[in-house]
Amino acid sequence: MFESLTEKFDRAFKLLKGQGHITEINVAETLKDIRRALLDADVSYKIAKTFTETIKEKALGRNVLTAVSPGQLMVKIVHEELSLLMGSENTEINLKGSPAIILIAGLQGSGKTTFSAKLANYLKSKKGKKVLLTACDVYRPAAIEQLKVLGEQIKVEVFSEIDSKEPVSIAKKAVIHAKNMGHQVVIIDTAGRLAIDAQMMDEISNLKKALNPQEILFVVDAMTGQDAVNTANAFNERLDYDGVVLTKLDGDTRGGAALTIRAVVDKPIKFVGVGEKMEAIDLFHPQRMADRILGMGDIVSLVEKAQEQFDEVEARKLQQKIAKNQFGFDDFLAQLQQIKKMGNVKDLVSMIPGMGKAIKDMDIEDDAFKGIEAIIYSMTPHERKNPTILNGNRRKRIAEGSGTSIQEVNKLVKQFEDTRKMMKMMSGGEGKMKNIMRAMSGMKR
Amino acid sequence: MGLFDIFSKNKEEKLKEGLSKTRETFLGKIGKAIIGKSSVDADVLDNLEEALVTSDVGVETTLRIIERIESRVAKDKYVGADELNRILKEEISSLLLENKSAGINQFANSDMPKPYVIMVVGVNGVGKTTTIAKLANKFTQAGKKVVLGAADTFRAAAVGQLKIWAERANVPIVELGMGADPASVAYDTVEYANKNNIDVVIVDTAGRLHNKTNLMNELSKIKRVMNKIIPEAPHEILLVLDGSTGQNAFEQAKQFTSATEVNALAITKLDGTAKGGVVIGISDQFKIPVKYIGVGEGIDDLQLFDREAFVETLFERL
Ligand SMILES: Nc1nc2c(ncn2[C@@H]2O[C@H](COP(=O)(O)OP(=O)(O)OP(=O)(O)O)[C@@H](O)[C@H]2O)c(=O)[nH]1
Ligand SMILES: [Mg+2]
Numbered sequence: 001m002f003e004s005l006t007e008k009f010d011r012a013f014k015l016l017k018g019q020g021h022i023t024e025i026n027v028a029e030t031l032k033d034i035r036r037a038l039l040d041a042d043v044s045y046k047i048a049k050t051f052t053e054t055i056k057e058k059a060l061g062r063n064v065l066t067a068v069s070p071g072q073l074m075v076k077i078v079h080e081e082l083s084l085l086m087g088s089e090n091t092e093i094n095l096k097g098s099p100a101i102i103l104i105a106g107l108q109g110s111g112k113t114t115f116s117a118k119l120a121n122y123l124k125s126k127k128g129k130k131v132l133l134t135a136c137d138v139y140r141p142a143a144i145e146q147l148k149v150l151g152e153q154i155k156v157e158v159f160s161e162i163d164s165k166e167p168v169s170i171a172k173k174a175v176i177h178a179k180n181m182g183h184q185v186v187i188i189d190t191a192g193r194l195a196i197d198a199q200m201m202d203e204i205s206n207l208k209k210a211l212n213p214q215e216i217l218f219v220v221d222a223m224t225g226q227d228a229v230n231t232a233n234a235f236n237e238r239l240d241y242d243g244v245v246l247t248k249l250d251g252d253t254r255g256g257a258a259l260t261i262r263a264v265v266d267k268p269i270k271f272v273g274v275g276e277k278m279e280a281i282d283l284f285h286p287q288r289m290a291d292r293i294l295g296m297g298d299i300v301s302l303v304e305k306a307q308e309q310f311d312e313v314e315a316r317k318l319q320q321k322i323a324k325n326q327f328g329f330d331d332f333l334a335q336l337q338q339i340k341k342m343g344n345v346k347d348l349v350s351m352i353p354g355m356g357k358a359i360k361d362m363d364i365e366d367d368a369f370k371g372i373e374a375i376i377y378s379m380t381p382h383e384r385k386n387p388t389i390l391n392g393n394r395r396k397r398i399a400e401g402s403g404t405s406i407q408e409v410n411k412l413v414k415q416f417e418d419t420r421k422m423m424k425m426m427s428g429g430e431g432k433m434k435n436i437m438r439a440m441s442g443m444k445r
Numbered sequence: 446m447g448l449f450d451i452f453s454k455n456k457e458e459k460l461k462e463g464l465s466k467t468r469e470t471f472l473g474k475i476g477k478a479i480i481g482k483s484s485v486d487a488d489v490l491d492n493l494e495e496a497l498v499t500s501d502v503g504v505e506t507t508l509r510i511i512e513r514i515e516s517r518v519a520k521d522k523y524v525g526a527d528e529l530n531r532i533l534k535e536e537i538s539s540l541l542l543e544n545k546s547a548g549i550n551q552f553a554n555s556d557m558p559k560p561y562v563i564m565v566v567g568v569n570g571v572g573k574t575t576t577i578a579k580l581a582n583k584f585t586q587a588g589k590k591v592v593l594g595a596a597d598t599f600r601a602a603a604v605g606q607l608k609i610w611a612e613r614a615n616v617p618i619v620e621l622g623m624g625a626d627p628a629s630v631a632y633d634t635v636e637y638a639n640k641n642n643i644d645v646v647i648v649d650t651a652g653r654l655h656n657k658t659n660l661m662n663e664l665s666k667i668k669r670v671m672n673k674i675i676p677e678a679p680h681e682i683l684l685v686l687d688g689s690t691g692q693n694a695f696e697q698a699k700q701f702t703s704a705t706e707v708n709a710l711a712i713t714k715l716d717g718t719a720k721g722g723v724v725i726g727i728s729d730q731f732k733i734p735v736k737y738i739g740v741g742e743g744i745d746d747l748q749l750f751d752r753e754a755f756v757e758t759l760f761e762r763l
Contacts, residue, residue: 036504042691045499108714108742109570109687113601139742141613142606149601194717221570225501225691227719248569251654253693276569276600 030074031056041254041293044229047263054081079290085259086286091243091268094214095129099178100185101211105204105239106219107231108192111247113143115219115273116189117150118281123185124156132183134174135160136167136207137191147189154278157183167191167203168210175211188213195234205238216241217270220257222249228257229264236265247273250280254293327420329376329384336369374402375412387416490515493533500722500759503692506729510536534756540729541752551749552587560592560638562646562671562678564631566664566701567685569652572713572739574603576685577647578610579739579747584645585614592641594634594648595620596627596667607649613744617641627651627663628670635674648679655700664705682707683736688714688721698727707731713739716746720759 031052038048058077094100102119104112116133123129133151135158137143144160151158159174171188178186190207193200208216218241220228235241244265246258249272258269269284321327376384378401383390390398390413399406490511497507513536518529563580565573574597581591593611595618597603604620611618619634631648638646650667653660671678684707686694701707710728712721715738724735735750 039498039504040692042501042693045495107689107717109572111570140606141609142602145605146600146602153601194714196718221687221689223568223687223690223693225689225694225719225723226499227501227689227717230718231689248654250656251568251693252656252696253691257691 027056027059027074034074034078037294038256038259041256042223042225042228042260043256043293044226044260044264047229047260051081051085051259051263075294079294082259082290082293083286085262086289087262087268089286090283091270093270094242095123095127095185097214099132099175099183100215101175101213102185102187102215102217103204103207103211103213103239104187104189104217104219105235105241106192106245107194107221108140110192110219110221111273112192112219113137113146113150113189114276115217115245115247115271115281116187117147117154117156118273118278119271120151120156120185120187121154121278122281124154129184130182131156131185131187132174132178132181133158134171134186134188136170136188138165138167138170139191143189143191150278157181168206171207171211195231201234201238208239215243217243217245218267219245219247220261222246222255222257222272223251223253224257228260232261232265236267241265241267243268243270245269245271245273246284249282250274255289256293258289259293322420325420326385329379329387329416330381332416332419333373333376333384336373371402371404371408372412375399375404375409378402387413489529496760497722500720501691501694502722502759503695503726506540506726510540534753537725537756537759538752540725541755542728542732542734543750543752552583552589557644558675558677558680560635560643560646560675560678561680562635562638562648562675563681563683564648564650564668564671564679564705565683565685566650566705566707567652568654568687568697569600571652571685571687571690572711573597573652573685574606574610574649575742576683576711576713576737576739576747577607577649578614578744580647580737581610581614581616581645582744583747585616589644590642591616591645591647592634592638592643593618594630594646596630596634597649597651598623598625598627598630599651603649603651610744628667631667632670632674635671635678639674646678655697655704661700661704664701668705681709683709683711684733685711685713686721686724686727688712688739689717689719690723692723694723695727695730698731698733702731702733707733709734709736711735711737711739712750715758716740721755722759 034055035048035052038051039045043051055074055078058081059074093102104116104119106112120131120133123131133147133156135144135147137147144162148158148160159170159177161170161173164170167190174188175186177183188207188211190204191200193204195201216239218232218235218239220232224231232244244258244261244267246255246269249255261267262269269286269289272282272284274280274282321331375398378398379390383394383398395406395409395413399409402409493511493514494507497510498504502510514529514532517532517536565577567573577593581593584591591614593607593616595604595607597607598621601623604623608618608620617637619630619637621630621633627650634646634648637643648667648671650664651660653664655661668679668682682705684698684701686697690697698707698710710724710733712724712735715721721738727733728735735752735755738748738750738755740746740748
């Protein structure tokens with residue numbers, strides 16, 4: 001029922017195709033698609049709205065570089081903004097304190113118990129810590145037993161009091177026990193609770209007061225929908241937690257909740273859960289998450305590559321020339337060089353997820369431009385600037401000088417004129433890689 | 446709090462209370478927006494879109510609903526807010542397949558095949574085991590004999606969890622311990638039911654993400670094993686969806702249905718602020734009725750699905 005985001009953006013590209021720069025009008029449809037894509041990924045309604053507003057502001061007036069289509073540039077802007085929102089790479093967990101106390105909180109079924117054990121295993125095996133797990137879910141049937149079984153699997157001690165219904169007192173005793181036994185970290189697993197359950201929210205905030213933990217981690221299911229905004233906010237108001245854990249990312253959800261939570265509480269996502277095994281825990285990679293929400297391939301690196309090669313000043317000069325009808329063979333040649341500099345054309349095309357087909361069909365070979373270059377090099381500087389003076393005699397001389405035929409020269413001149421017309425037609429007319437390439441692909445041989 | 450917990454208390458009164466609250470908010474907005482107009486304008490539609498999308502209805506389904514409302518309104522030449530309100534509810538409700546036996550007490554239904562076998566499936570942590578306990582309780586209260594099958598032999602302490610619930614609901618449980626073959630547990634449970642004059646069999650399964658092919662194949666196997674004893678079993682394959690899940694629930698419905706032919710849905714955790722709107726599109730697309738909703742962690746916190754009440758809550762908060 002729902003198309004993938006890649007398909008959506010491909011559609012957005014199509015809509016922007018043939019338009020040289022980003023304007024209020026040509027961006028509207030694309031923004032709508034971006035917003036839709038975010039909503040399909042479960043990004044909160046309001047966040048999606050403000051996010052697209054930001055994108056619009058950043059996009060408007062941005063010059064589209066000659067080698068980059070507006071659609072691709074839009075994706076890059078979206079991606080940049082998304083990565084920014086996702087926060088920085090690897091925010092370390094705070095383990096100061098003896099013992100360091102880590103309080104785990106979240107909704108029912110979000111994966112707190114499994115995560116608690118995974119974290120214990122991670123701290124034990126990767127950081128060499130002596131860890132104590134503490135079972136403070138005194139409500140859900142067999143919750144304590146569940147933590148005990150996991151503790152046994154990973155050889156980490158589990159502190160529990162089967163008959164107690166007092167999480168605060170259990171936790172306090174666990175800390176004393178940890179001090180006595182030399183545990184460096186105490187992880188407190190708590191019962192799942194709804195943010196609107198006043199009594200249960202009191203309980204967790206009492207746990208915080210009594211323990212003064214180094215880290216409070218809010219555990220949230222990556223598949224969460226629009227409610228993420230309410231829950232993340234409500235827990236944050238009560239607990240002012242230090243970090244977020246995103247679980248069940250081994251599923252196929254886009255995980256837009258991650259964006260929502262980042263945007264509303266501004267807390268780092270510290271870990272992700274990627275499976276039911278005890279080793280299935282990972283540090284958070286904001287870049288990957290941004291890619292996941294967007295469903296993008298290598299489009300960003302393509303755009304970056306193109307930008308490296310294309311000098312914006314040059315691009316602007318070119319635009320003026322086109323506007324004044326001064327675009328000549330030298331400029332044409334310069335464009336060619338730029339495209340060549342970007343590397344193997346087919347490689348580039350294949351980097352564009354889904355949308356490469358159109359250009360691919362043109363079957364461009366790497367030396368496809370050789371003949372064209374030779375012809376242009378055989379022109380005098382004056383001829384290159386003023387293509388209209390290319391009469392029969394001049395064309396004959398050029399053909400001989402470049403080792404081509406007069407037909408080939410004619411063809412190039414014709415293509416050049418078409419290209420120039422086309423560029424002028426495009427409002428602001430900075431030109432666009434694909435159009436130029438189309439013009440040139442017809443020029444081979 | 447959702448509208449649902451209302452029913453357990455003073456049904457009539459609370460329902461009215463809930464409705465008037467609704468009117469003041471979303472419908473109040475709509476009312477203002479349409480005064481003196483003969484068509485639904487952008488403001489109304491924006492509000493409507495926001496109400497639906499923030500309830501997890503999803504863009505696709507939301508657009509469909511809006512389209513239908515627009516065309517209805519154009520045809521009916523609607524006049525007021527009340528009218529629009531009615532049209533709105535009708536259109537959304539019509540997408541929701543309702544449990545056929547709604548209205549009658551289906552837990553006491555005497556036409557059920559015997560034993561009636563229910564297999565409960567879903568992703569991790571959605572509330573399968575708790576829902577099973579609640580169902581066992583309801584059937585028992587309606588005078589049926591129930592047995593539970595502990596076929597989640599994978600998640601730590603899963604068997605222990607179901608055992609505790611079986612005790613609380615006062616029903617027998619068939620278990621082969623942790624790590625046992627889940628299909629064998631299911632088989633034994635159905636056999637136990639046949640031998641012991643049991644009316645309802647409910648089989649718990651381990652939570653699994655729908656994109657894990659081998660785990661999905663395991664479910665098909667559990668199902669196959671049961672219909673070796675009773676060809677129609679399991680009569681009910683109940684997919685449990687967490688009410689706070691977003692658009693991924695679609696993929697869940699799709700994959701679980703293709704592995705096991707899901708024919709009933711339960712939505713849990715509707716006692717929170719999540720609306721579970723994604724189920725509208727799911728019910729419409731897969732033609733699977735929503736049968737039960739979970740509204741709490743207690744054994745009594747299960748209700749038969751009522752689509753009017755459900756639609757009502759979609760507009761509650763705005
Ligand atoms: N608030 C609320 N919590 C619920 C509801 N249904 C289940 N839960 C809680 O959700 C948590 C997970 O429930 P389980 O029944 O263990 O879920 P499950 O699907 O069997 O989980 P796994 O077997 O681990 O995949 C428990 O803490 C339940 O108490 C509900 O309707 N409302
Ligand atoms: Mg379970």
